[in-house]
Amino acid sequence: MLTPEEQREIEQEAASYPERRAASIDALRIVQRRRGWVSDEALADVAELLGMSPAELESVATFYNLIFRKPVGRHVILICDSVSCWIMGYTKVRDHLKARLGINFGETTSDGRFTLLPIVCLGACDRAPVMMVDEDTHLDLTPARIDAILERYE
């Protein structure tokens, strides 16, 4: 069941468009912001609210990198692996993150704190290497800076 709060926010987004389904991405993100990910049940509820079939909404949900259809940790780390970041030391930064968290891409730490995922160019190439943690962008990464950044996410 969608909470009244979720329903209200989704309705507000739907009002900006001539067709309700245009709010599909917004709606998935509204749900995900609160629950961390989009379950089958939540997907069906959102589809009903927007007047779409669950299959239609599923085709949207699975298309985008930032919609999670599986549970994730409390914080999601997205590290850019595109060309400018690679040139500026992505490999070192990635290896450091994996070692420090003890996980591979697609995995979540055993305490449920972090999920690690690769992502494509984040549009901050002049400040490479770059990663996002949840909705924050972190620039000019080095192993030492990463350690300090991770401390901030409980």
Place this chain on the structure above:
Amino acid sequence: MLYNEPSPLEVKVLTRRFGLPNSQSLDTYLASDGYKAFRKAVEMGPEKVLEELKVSNLRGRGGAGFPTGMKWGFVPRNSPKPKYVVVNADEGEPGTCKDRLLMENDPHQLLEGMLIAGFVVDAHVGYIYVRGEYRYVIEILDRAIAEAYERGYLGKNILGTGFDFDVYTHTGAGSYECGEESALLESLEGKRGVPRIRPPFPAVAGLYQCPTVLNNVESFSAVPAIIRDGGAAFAALGTPKNGGTRLFCISGHVNKPGVYELPMGFNLLRMINEVAGGVRGGKKLKAVIPGGSSCPVLKAEECDISMDFDSLAKAKSMLGSGGVIVMDEDTCMVKAALRIMRFYQHESCGWCIPCREGTLWLRKLLARVHEGGGTQSDVPLIGELAKNMLGRTFCPLGDAAAMPTIAFVEKFREEFEAHLNGAPCPFESKPVSA
């Protein structure tokens, strides 16, 4: 986010308010000529505005460089359908990081550009499609939009002109393909981001099959200055057929990476050496990708070139989206090609087979060669496979993947060959590689 230290060689037109206190606010915008261009446009009328745009030689900053004035002119005047203005703020091409700054530092300049577009084509609704990763940018835009409504710069009867215009932000959720204009429109309608067959182009059948003006953030942001100071003044900043300035995003092995606004036609070597402080650590320049990762690489000796659409086309590359990626002598070109292919393969929407399969096989081949498992015949095979994709995919993403690959193999063939038959990557011990 901070904006890099400006260079004295910059010509600040679109970035003139960057660094001003509260550059995002309506008051700062108004104090520096803000919304004057819209008033002037209303006095001039749509035809004259279109004429100024054509004179300005503004060409689309999203990648293809299509003349903006001409594009707006394609929108049918007497269509009974509603019309739309759509901003492409999906900024996805690796190496490109300028639209973020334009929206973050001067959101009203973009809104004024949209307003003028709406007035010219008689559209009353505009959407800004912002990539999902720029959440805080959407917040900045939403604040600017709210301020504009409060003070009568958006909404009904704007500034007493009788013109109505509404603007909404729309968030993406992580997809490079949604930067392609027809996929963007699908995504904006709430569907999977798969491209449409073109023609018809968005100017005729865009959002909800209605006539739509669709441009890049930087293209819209250039419009207020063009109308305010005249198309001829803007044109004069650049080279023939390449009007104005451009925000060049310089990344990679330079001392001062950053986004710099320079006249069209600025020399690439000067850009690297004088604007961006030269190659880091006294290393030698090896290669430059001049306009975002889909643009064919230039060897160091090809870099004495004027950075405009036509000169780069002549050199068989592209000015693209303005992402200048600089690579020093320690950079492995096979690995660079592989990194780039991994991106396109991951972001291929999967709709058409030449792109979906082609990018996959190219990625596998490039990985095999880089790991030392390649044989002599693999090198020409990479080139052939890529050439077979050119022009055969549903949207230009396939070309964007094939073009850089062809250039890497042709220009750095020896380097590919040095990786064959079990040889370790010659750059393995270098800081960039692995």
